[in-house]
Amino acid sequence: MLNRNEKSEKMRRIYMDYAATTPVDSRAFEAMKPYFMTNFGNTMSLYSIGREAKRALEESREKVASLIRAKKNDIIFTGSATESNNLALKGFAFANKKKGKHIIISSIEHHCVLDSAHWLEKQGFEVTFLPVDKYGLIDPKQLEDHIRKDTILVSIMHANNEIGTIEPIKEIGKVCHDYDVCFHTDAAQSFGKIPIDVNKMNIDMLTANAHKMYGPKGVGTLFVRQGIKLDPLLHGGGHEFGLRSSTVNVAGIVGFGAVVDIAKKEMDSEAKRLSKLRDKLIEGILKIDNSYLNGHPTLRLPNNTNFWFAFIEGESLVLHLDMKGVAASTGSACSSESLEPSHVLMVIGLKPEQAHGSLRLTLGKQNKNADIDYVLEVLPRIVENLRKISPFKK
Amino acid sequence: MVLFCIPCLVLISYFAILSIFFPKYRGYIKEGWRCFLDKIRRRKCVASFDSRMRHAVSMWFSEKGMPSIGKFLYDERKFNITLIVVGIVFTTLSIFLFILLINFLTSPSCPGPVCTVE
Numbered sequence: 001m002l003n004r005n006e007k008s009e010k011m012r013r014i015y016m017d018y019a020a021t022t023p024v025d026s027r028a029f030e031a032m033k034p035y036f037m038t039n040f041g042n043t044m045s046l047y048s049i050g051r052e053a054k055r056a057l058e059e060s061r062e063k064v065a066s067l068i069r070a071k072k073n074d075i076i077f078t079g080s081a082t083e084s085n086n087l088a089l090k091g092f093a094f095a096n097k098k099k100g101k102h103i104i105i106s107s108i109e110h111h112c113v114l115d116s117a118h119w120l121e122k123q124g125f126e127v128t129f130l131p132v133d134k135y136g137l138i139d140p141k142q143l144e145d146h147i148r149k150d151t152i153l154v155s156i157m158h159a160n161n162e163i164g165t166i167e168p169i170k171e172i173g174k175v176c177h178d179y180d181v182c183f184h185t186d187a188a189q190s191f192g193k194i195p196i197d198v199n200k201m202n203i204d205m206l207t208a209n210a211h212k213m214y215g216p217k218g219v220g221t222l223f224v225r226q227g228i229k230l231d232p233l234l235h236g237g238g239h240e241f242g243l244r245s246s247t248v249n250v251a252g253i254v255g256f257g258a259v260v261d262i263a264k265k266e267m268d269s270e271a272k273r274l275s276k277l278r279d280k281l282i283e284g285i286l287k288i289d290n291s292y293l294n295g296h297p298t299l300r301l302p303n304n305t306n307f308w309f310a311f312i313e314g315e316s317l318v319l320h321l322d323m324k325g326v327a328a329s330t331g332s333a334c335s336s337e338s339l340e341p342s343h344v345l346m347v348i349g350l351k352p353e354q355a356h357g358s359l360r361l362t363l364g365k366q367n368k369n370a371d372i373d374y375v376l377e378v379l380p381r382i383v384e385n386l387r388k389i390s391p392f393k394k
Numbered sequence: 395m396v397l398f399c400i401p402c403l404v405l406i407s408y409f410a411i412l413s414i415f416f417p418k419y420r421g422y423i424k425e426g427w428r429c430f431l432d433k434i435r436r437r438k439c440v441a442s443f444d445s446r447m448r449h450a451v452s453m454w455f456s457e458k459g460m461p462s463i464g465k466f467l468y469d470e471r472k473f474n475i476t477l478i479v480v481g482i483v484f485t486t487l488s489i490f491l492f493i494l495l496i497n498f499l500t501s502p503s504c505p506g507p508v509c510t511v512e
Contacts, residue, residue: 319442319449385456389464 014326014371018303018364019161019189025214031258035251043248053250060257064221067260068206069197076222076240077253081188081209082112084222088184088205089116091230092153093125100150104128106138108344109157113186134349135296136165140175147179157186162344162360163295164304173202182228188212192263193271193301204228215259219252274363275302277372284376288383294345303363308350309383311392312357320382326375329360353392401477402430405447448473
């Protein structure tokens with residue numbers, strides 16, 4: 001039985017968890033290398049290697065800004081999307097608390113947004129968690145009904161990390177703009193995958209990171225439209241326009257800039273290619289009995305698929321797929337004593353036992369047609385065998 | 395406390411024997427040992443070693459046409475209890491065989507585990 005696991009060392013390994021993280025593109029890695037050992041200067045230094053680091057930083061800032069049609073000086077680099085989201089929510093809330101104390105977020109946001117909002121509630125802010133429909137979509141009309149005179153911020157993610165549903169950001173931005181409410185969107189999953197225009201979409205703040213688009217971990221960005229006031233989370237050297245004091249991760253940011261350049265050239269063709277693979281995967285998996293797609297059938301990220309299978313635990317599916325060489329993720333987060341189902345799946349209407357049986361497969365650059373064929377070959381057998389031993393199937 | 399660690403020890407012994415003939419199983423001994431240390435510290439196994447083994451074993455029985463055994467072992471508690479029983483039986487048998495061997499080597503004419511010296 002374990003021979004299969006051993007054979008997987010020689011068997012090809014198929015990575016299908018690109019929503020969690022991605023391998024660094026070799027072109028980005030080459031761009032980063034000089035900034036580790038040769039041009040290692042501090043951007044605040046006056047001498048030549050410091051000036052070179054500063055130049056590289058500003059060049060990357062311009063690249064990131066151009067991808068979302070923003071102005072260069074509206075881009076701040078942070079350590080991660082989590083940090084950017086924390087800064088956007090907490091920084092904005094405290095800087096603008098005199099204007100009001102009501103914040104609206106969707107109930108399927110990433111935990112860094114949800115937990116920041118819960119923390120703000122403890123600090124005296126009022127937070128409305130907007131419901132979503134069975135596909136995870138926000139209704140802009142419902143958002144409009146919840147906006148009050150004291151509403152200062154709306155934060156709705158562009159595309160959900162679990163079910164891939166793409167929100168109607170343009171319509172949401174228009175509602176916020178009409179009511180003069182600041183609009184923040186977490187675009188960590190969509191940045192570099194689908195087009196974003198912060199002006200056409202009326203976005204005031206936007207979060208993104210590098211490691212979800214073949215860049216290095218440890219670098220994120222927050223777009224802050226000119227005129228928006230934020231209280232910084234980190235105080236110190238005054239870096240990043242006083243909003244994020246900390247010696248700048250030049251190498252990481254250069255890598256970020258490099259992958260943005262790559263995304264500009266390859267985004268459209270890659271989105272088309274991945275959409276075809278995604279649709280083939282969805283069609284094939286839905287042929288399995290008692291299997292269902294989570295998220296919107298069409299308004300979803302080009303690389304995202306998420307299913308639930310009746311009578312099965314997602315953790316078992318992931319472990320058995322791993323034995324067959326396929327890396328995937330489930331919608332259950334393991335805690336020390338209990339298996340908690342994903343809050344996103346629960347909010348879109350799944351019961352706990354259904355949410356437990358979920359499987360997320362997200363595609364990327366290294367995935368080819370043959371990988372989809374392989375998954376469609378092994379997954380039905382795994383599901384069939386797991387159902388034979390499942391305690392949920394009577 | 396010690397009881398919870400026995401399943402890991404049983405798995406380590408299993409892979410230790412296998413790795414004598416097949417070196418590729420040596421990696422599992424290291425993982426099993428890490429899991430054993432985690433269990434002693436009352437932590438969840440970091441690499442989910444015990445969970446993976448449970449899934450592998452139960453799926454093996456299912457694929458070999460014994461789904462009822464697979465279903466039985468799929469339950470974490472039952473899997474651990476089974477391994478604890480196997481561990482105790484294996485240890486007892488080993489001790490018994492060891493005594494037999496010692497007796498055979500020291501006094502080959504002795505038919506059983508306990509012999510009196512006349």
